[in-house]
Amino acid sequence: MSDEATNGTAASAGAGEEPSASRPKSVRRKPRRRLSRQQQRRRQLLRSGLAAVGLTLLQPLAYLPVLRRLHARLRPPGAQGEDHFLGACIKCGQCVQVCPVEAITFADIDEGFGSAAPFVDSRAQACDFSCDALSCILACPTGALTHDIRTKEEVRSGLARLARPDTCLARQGSGFRGAARGPDFTGRLRYEAVDRWNAIPVVDHRYEREICDLCVVECPIGESAIQLMELAGAETPGAKTPVVRDGCVGCGVCEMICPQQPACIVVEPRSEEVRV
């Protein structure tokens, strides 16, 4: 530490002023002008100002991905509006840690100030409420996941929608046999008939359905959230369709379990716009 930049402690001020002859000729440098204490001080203040302004201007950049909704994320149960959620979350990851099926993951810095905020990728691993106690809400220290919610039925993180009705097996009158998501799927789901307490790999559960109704039978909420109804005016006899009801909490199990690729039914966040 030497030369113009040092703020002039007695010990270091002269240390770097070696004659350039001691250096190899190839790295010949311009001789540095010695700055007065006042000049040093002025430069230091200028650098400090630039650093402060730079860091401050950097921060609004974090708004871009959020405002443009580049990543509309499904938040964990108890999130009340994207705006409130992102502002309140302290990015500690306690919800990530307590989830028994590891449904919650972190957003990365490409999501602006949503960086390190938790979300659920339901197609990969939905929230199946197998904790029975809304563990993530209990773990949240800030109320970003609101403590006002006591039961899973009160959750409103998203809403299921039949996004691709054309490929829906039930609407074609078709059944489904085998593992819902093929042999390579790593997601887990709690099948209460198999194990009341623990989720098991979806791949270990074989289905035998005359008409495909996986999204309906596996819904942790039940009839108030989704029902299988007769499909009026269908060409195929016996064709049915899933119908989403008001009680849908947006857990994402229907999206995870849908055997078609891509999923016919998807869960979309119910979030509001972010305030600026």
Added chain:
Amino acid sequence: MSLLGDYWTMLGRVPERSKSRSDEAEVMHGRKRGRGLEVARLIEEMAGAKANHKWRNRRWGVLIVVNLLFTLSYWLDVQLVEGSLTASRFLGFHMADVYSSLLVALAQHHVPINLVIGSVTVLLLWGLIGGRAFCSWICPYHLLAELAEMLHARLAAAGLVVDHPLHRGTRVVMWLLFALLALVSGHTLFLTLNPVGILSRAVIYGPSLALLWVLLVIGFEIVYSRRAWCRYICPIGLTYGALGPFAPIRIEYKLEACAHEGECRKVCEVSHVLDMTIKGRSPHSHVDVGPDCTRCGLCVDICPTKSLDFKMKGLGDLL
């Protein structure tokens, strides 16, 4: 050196020279006149001696173990410490970083009770252990920055880089700016940039793209400004620094044997706290190091005359 004066120095003022010196200190200063040769010999001896890293190694050990505890708790699901350094539960007790909690409260216009409990717990903890001891004994960015600092020192010795210090007051400005931004925007923008949180999460949950930002800051420190984030920006360190003077564990300077050769100030992250080690400055025979001190022990390790050491207030020489 009053408490208030120490705080002013932490906030960015150039350390003030004490106007009065105690009689004892006066005698000690007097005895040191004309001992330049002795100091020169001491410096020569130091160059030959094997470097002592007792406190640094202990500290790095603690830092690595604490951060691994978080990681292991997650991977083995033992629920010892859940969360990360911004907020966590230790055996079920809330812990929360004080400045991060403040930002959340400002952004939400609401103070979550768990964050109050967590912050008070942490304030008590660092009030007992030693203010910015969080920085040097726990913070993973501190370790990374120390390694970067070593690289910077080598490059500087080779004449390839030059340190460009900023004004220490920048840290206060940023502390206020981050808080103001949280208040007006409703979002904790600082937490996106906070290398402490990014690294802590990376250690626990695995790497992320956000590490590129940390690398950028580290790169800036290596080639342009030594220890810039910790010295001139980090509001977390500044917050814990305020607790420094209350902590019983602190570094104490003893004037008597000091050779004033200044090795301690060269290794110190916050060398303004060691201003009294400059020849003729110390107002007393024993002086406690000021609030910005991180209790890292580098000065204790390097001091050739054992004039700087840890002390526990009220327990005398037990440490």
